[in-house]
Amino acid sequence: MSAKSEKPGHDGVDRRGVLRCGAWAGAGLLWTMAGGVASGTVMAGSAHAATHGLTFVQISDTHIGFSKPANPDTSATLRQVIAQIKALPRQPDFIVHTGDITHLSTAQQFDDAHQLLQELRVPIHYIPGEHDTQDEGQGREYLSRFGRGTRGDGWYSFDSHGVHFIALVNVKNLAPGGLGALGQDQIAWLRDDLRHLRSSTPIVVLAHMPMWSLYPEWGWGTDDAAAALEPLQRFGSVTVLNGHIHQIQQHVEGNITFHTARPTSYPQPAPGAAPSPGPMVVPPEQLPRMLGMRKVTVVPGRHELAVTDTPLAS
Amino acid sequence: MDRSTSFGALVASALIAGVVTICAINAHAQAASMHDMHNMAATPMGTGPAVMTNTVQIRDFSFIPRTIVVTPGTTVTWTNVDDEPHTVTANDRAYHSAAMDTDQTYTHTFATAGEFHYFCALHPHMTATVIVRAPGATQGH
Numbered sequence: 001m002s003a004k005s006e007k008p009g010h011d012g013v014d015r016r017g018v019l020r021c022g023a024w025a026g027a028g029l030l031w032t033m034a035g036g037v038a039s040g041t042v043m044a045g046s047a048h049a050a051t052h053g054l055t056f057v058q059i060s061d062t063h064i065g066f067s068k069p070a071n072p073d074t075s076a077t078l079r080q081v082i083a084q085i086k087a088l089p090r091q092p093d094f095i096v097h098t099g100d101i102t103h104l105s106t107a108q109q110f111d112d113a114h115q116l117l118q119e120l121r122v123p124i125h126y127i128p129g130e131h132d133t134q135d136e137g138q139g140r141e142y143l144s145r146f147g148r149g150t151r152g153d154g155w156y157s158f159d160s161h162g163v164h165f166i167a168l169v170n171v172k173n174l175a176p177g178g179l180g181a182l183g184q185d186q187i188a189w190l191r192d193d194l195r196h197l198r199s200s201t202p203i204v205v206l207a208h209m210p211m212w213s214l215y216p217e218w219g220w221g222t223d224d225a226a227a228a229l230e231p232l233q234r235f236g237s238v239t240v241l242n243g244h245i246h247q248i249q250q251h252v253e254g255n256i257t258f259h260t261a262r263p264t265s266y267p268q269p270a271p272g273a274a275p276s277p278g279p280m281v282v283p284p285e286q287l288p289r290m291l292g293m294r295k296v297t298v299v300p301g302r303h304e305l306a307v308t309d310t311p312l313a314s
Numbered sequence: 315m316d317r318s319t320s321f322g323a324l325v326a327s328a329l330i331a332g333v334v335t336i337c338a339i340n341a342h343a344q345a346a347s348m349h350d351m352h353n354m355a356a357t358p359m360g361t362g363p364a365v366m367t368n369t370v371q372i373r374d375f376s377f378i379p380r381t382i383v384v385t386p387g388t389t390v391t392w393t394n395v396d397d398e399p400h401t402v403t404a405n406d407r408a409y410h411s412a413a414m415d416t417d418q419t420y421t422h423t424f425a426t427a428g429e430f431h432y433f434c435a436l437h438p439h440m441t442a443t444v445i446v447r448a449p450g451a452t453q454g455h
Contacts, residue, residue, distance in 0.1 A: 068397040068416065069397070070397065104399060104413050104415060105413065130435075130437075131413075134412065134413035134436070174435060174438040176405045176431065176432075176438055176441050177433065178438045179438070216439070217439075218375070218439070219437050219439040275374045276374035276375040276376075276396070277398075278374070278375065278396055278397055278398045
């Protein structure tokens with residue numbers, strides 16, 4: 001993502017990018033170039049970069065309550081990811097959870113998830129996944145526990161370190177035959193929310209389902225994403241973080257960079273690689289490589305965000 | 315001679331068409347018995363061959379068979395065999411199941427004739443149809 005906004009030097013080499021890449025590497029982070037995502041555990045020494053700006057961690061798809069062969073104990077793997085976050089040299093300013101907290105929206109599963117996640121001891125910003133809105137009240141359990149003070153079905157925005165965060169809900173009122181959906185009310189709110197912001201404000205959008213047409217055959221997309229992204233086009237830096245598909249994918253559209261995250265629960269197949277997107281069973285030693293968390297660092301004066309995906313085991 | 319040849323060709327085409335249709339049904343609904351084959355109903359656009367049965371399996375993110383035909387008063391049973399929860403939700407939300415986990419079932423009784431479209435509220439690209447028709451009613455579409 002830095003490649004598209006940097007002017008190459010006379011020799012065609014993006015000097016600032018190279019320097020930055022080196023700086024990040026020295027600080028213990030692997031810089032992501034052109035939307036690529038570095039993986040691997042590189043925690044030691046990253047405090048230097050982190051002290052200059054905002055650092056937050058994204059976790060996704062904890063699916064507390066799931067116990068099928070693809071991962072018989074999703075609480076245990078979430079505990080491991082929590083330990084991984086707590087072992088960071090500097091604790092993140094906050095965590096974002098991009099949905100599917102529970103597997104079946106039961107009160108017990110919400111209680112268990114809350115019990116586990118409060119171990120993190122930093123603020124957590126949530127959005128619901130479609131698995132979190134299957135209670136009799138169609139999302140009331142989620143809203144009463146994790147969505148207090150939000151609007152509509154649970155959308156909201158907040159600011160931190162000069163970055164504007166927008167948390168969207170694209171898992172409610174889904175139409176037969178359709179994909180994820182935001183709805184007119186939420187899009188109208190979003191337009192209004194963005195109106196007062198300067199175009200230089202870095203924007204981070206959180207959503208559960210992908211906000212681009214990743215694989216519509218499996219429902220991996222959002223029907224009215226274009227209407228939501230249109231008012232974001234004037235901003236210099238827009239990063240969209242989502243979950244739902246239980247694997248890392250990246251995509252760039254103009255000024256907007258999209259990243260889907262690893263889950264903490266179980267993997268799903270690559271688009272079209274199986275008869276259906278159901279939970280994928282892998283050999284036990286492979287599972288920790290397919291689960292993990294994402295650290296995002298924003299340094300003032302820099303356009304792009306440093307995104308580092310770290311699996312539970314490499 | 316010409317007339318009988320073309321008649322023969324017509325019969326052959328019809329037979330081939332029949333074989334193709336039966337293959338399609340076998341692919342879509344292994345549960346359907348041979349007895350059901352002659353009861354094939356007209357098919358709404360894009361929903362696959364209709365099968366007379368009151369049981370639907372949810373497998374690989376699909377309702378199988380995707381279109382069923384029942385008589386008024388029939389109770390239809392859905393069973394989810396995926397490791398992923400699914401729902402049975404009427405397009406107009408007139409009835410809906412909870413999220414069904416693996417091997418869980420849901421039943422709904424269709425009292426009146428009509429064409430009832432439903433989907434999975436978790437994975438809305440999963441759509442299917444129940445056609446409720448009195449015995450002997452014409453298959454008009």
